[in-house]
Amino acid sequence: MSTSWPLWEVFVRGKRGLNHVHVGSLHAPDAEMALRNARDVYTRRNEGVSIWVVPAAAITASSPDEKDPFFSPSGDKVYRHPTFYSIPEDVPHL
Amino acid sequence: MSFDNAYESLLGHEDSHWAFGTGFSEALSGVNREFPAGVDRDDIATYCLMLGDDALIFSQRLSEWCSRAPELEEDIALANIALDLLGQARMLLTRAGEVLGKSEDDLAYLRDEREFRNVHLAEIDCGPGPGGDFGTTIARLLVFSSWRLALFSRLRGSADPVLAAVAEKGLKELAYHRDHAAQWTVRLGDGTDESHRRMQAGLERVWPFVDELFATHPVEARLAGVAVDPASLKSEVDGVLEAVFSAAGLSRPADTRAARVAGMAGRDGVHTEAMGYLLAEMQHLHRSLPGAVW
Numbered sequence: 166m167s168t169s170w171p172l173w174e175v176f177v178r179g180k181r182g183l184n185h186v187h188v189g190s191l192h193a194p195d196a197e198m199a200l201r202n203a204r205d206v207y208t209r210r211n212e213g214v215s216i217w218v219v220p221a222a223a224i225t226a227s228s229p230d231e232k233d234p235f236f237s238p239s240g241d242k243v244y245r246h247p248t249f250y251s252i253p254e255d256v257p258h259l
Numbered sequence: 260m261s262f263d264n265a266y267e268s269l270l271g272h273e274d275s276h277w278a279f280g281t282g283f284s285e286a287l288s289g290v291n292r293e294f295p296a297g298v299d300r301d302d303i304a305t306y307c308l309m310l311g312d313d314a315l316i317f318s319q320r321l322s323e324w325c326s327r328a329p330e331l332e333e334d335i336a337l338a339n340i341a342l343d344l345l346g347q348a349r350m351l352l353t354r355a356g357e358v359l360g361k362s363e364d365d366l367a368y369l370r371d372e373r374e375f376r377n378v379h380l381a382e383i384d385c386g387p388g389p390g391g392d393f394g395t396t397i398a399r400l401l402v403f404s405s406w407r408l409a410l411f412s413r414l415r416g417s418a419d420p421v422l423a424a425v426a427e428k429g430l431k432e433l434a435y436h437r438d439h440a441a442q443w444t445v446r447l448g449d450g451t452d453e454s455h456r457r458m459q460a461g462l463e464r465v466w467p468f469v470d471e472l473f474a475t476h477p478v479e480a481r482l483a484g485v486a487v488d489p490a491s492l493k494s495e496v497d498g499v500l501e502a503v504f505s506a507a508g509l510s511r512p513a514d515t516r517a518a519r520v521a522g523m524a525g526r527d528g529v530h531t532e533a534m535g536y537l538l539a540e541m542q543h544l545h546r547s548l549p550g551a552v553w
Contacts, residue, residue, distance in 0.1 A: 170330065191332050198442060202332035205339050211283055 172221035173199040175206075177213040183258070185217050193218075287350060287424050292357070295418040298485055303419060304358035305376065305478045306486050308366070309526055310410075311351030312377035315367060316534075317403060318344035319541050320381065324396065327387035336439060340400070343432040347425060354421045368545035372535055373528040379517060380468040382525070384533045385461070394447055394454070398461035401440035405499045406472045408433040409492040418484045441503045448507025459509055466512035472496075476526045 170192040176185035188207050193199035199218040208216065227235055239245065294300055321341035328334040352363040359366070380403055385395040411433055414426035447458035473493045479486045504511055523529040544551060 192330060193332065194446065198446070201439060201442065202336065205336040206332055209335070209339055 170194050173203070173218045174221050174224060175199075175203040176217040176219070177203075177207055178215040179212055180214055185215065188212075190221060196220075286346065286428055287421065290424040291420040293420065294358075295420075295485060298418070298482060300358045302478050302482050303422075303485060304355040306482055307351045307355035307422070309376040309476070309478070311348045311355060311366075312375050313381050313403075313407070314344040314351065315348035316375065316377040316537065317381040317399075318342070318348060319537055320385070321396075321400075324387050329393055337396075340436050340439065343429075343436065347429050347432070350421070350425045350428075354425075364545065368542045372530055372538055375528060375530065375534070375538070376526055377530075378468070378471050378525045379531050380465060380472060382534045382537055383465070383468060383531060384537075385464070392457055392461060394457035395461035395464050397440055397443045397447065398458065399465045400436060401444050401503065402465055402469055402472075402500065404433050404436035404440055405496050406489075406492060408437050409495045409499075410487050410489065413487040413491070417486070422485065437499075444503050444509070445507040448504075448509040455508065458507070462504075462509060463512045467515045467517040470514070470516040471524050471526070474524075474526075478526075 171194075172190055173193055173196075174190050175188050177188045178185045191199065191202050191206055193202045196218060200216060203216050203218055207213070294303060318341040321337050321344070324337045325334055325341075328337055348367070349363050352366045356362055356366055380399060383399075385391045385399050386393065387396075408430065411426040411429050415423055415430070417423045417426065444458060447454040449455070473489050473496075475488050475490045479488055501511065503509075517524075517531075520529045
């Protein structure tokens with residue numbers, strides 16, 4: 166039966182979180198049940214205030230084979246980080 | 260905290276890690292535990308046992324599905340519901356124990372069958388063992404949670420501050436239990452021929468035990484203002500169940516009534532054959548090793 170239920174990826178926004186974070190995956194027959202299963206599996210210890218579920222099949226992922234062309238070119242470009250500026254103490258979320 | 264990245268804020272500002280949850284609150288903290296004037300305390304204790312035993316015994320039944328449900332996700336869902344009910348049972352047995360001079364553990368583990376006050380619907384065996392079925396368990400959960408939700412929504416106005424607080428807390432839990440049962444009832448009833456047949460069979464199996472839910476017990480009648488008269492819940496619960504049955508393409512079973520013994524049933528401590536086996540499993544550890552803890 167497990168094989169007949171599609172896989173869903175679960176994203177939870179924590180109490181103080183700014184954005185939804187991927188927490189894991191689960192099986193469910195449809196979106197409504199996936200949401201409820203996610204509530205039971207991933208927020209039972211009072212972790213969340215909002216849940217997204219996404220069909221795993223709907224996610225297009227980068228391939229490990231493409232790792233080098235995808236990510237290596239940015240490895241030596243430290244100047245792309247805004248670390249050369251001084252950030253005022255009273256500016257949060259930067 | 261520097262807020263260098265978005266994830267830092269997820270981790271929270273104190274030691275407790277976000278993944279384990281934060282902001283827990285103690286149930287019933289600050290609730291006045293005085294008993295209301297003008298009512299018999301023994302009646303309040305009995306009433307707390309009725310509602311507490313319903314939750315305790317049904318919790319025990321639901322927990323039997325742990326590792327046996329159709330899916331891991333459903334294992335956890337049913338276990339969560341069982342734990343919610345166990346929490347309700349603990350508060351209610353503790354309240355009864357304040358009158359009876361016993362602890363919640365004394366009441367859960369050291370009473371005999373005739374001293375339990377739960378309705379038969381909570382105790383009958385709907386699986387996962389032989390003769391049971393997931394559809395039957397969902398049928399019982401739908402009926403039980405619809406009834407208890409209606410009961411608790413009225414119990415919030417109880418003259419007993421503890422009962423009112425238990426009801427306020429339990430209401431949100433029961434709303435989820437009913438939703439979970441209704442979601443499954445619709446999927447099974449409106450699913451395949453096989454799932455429809457088994458969901459309908461589940462309703463037929465539990466229906467003889469529905470009548471008892473709405474029968475007013477003398478203790479409830481004496482506790483006007485403290486207890487809820489279950490007869491007053493019938494039309495609301497019927498309406499909820501009709502709506503779910505209609506969405507699920509199921510038919511409401513014909514009204515039948517399980518046999519009583521000299522007019523007595525669960526509220527009087529008269530139980531079905533299944534109850535003894537359930538208690539044996541639930542109580543044997545505590546009775547073999549008194550005071551055993553995790």
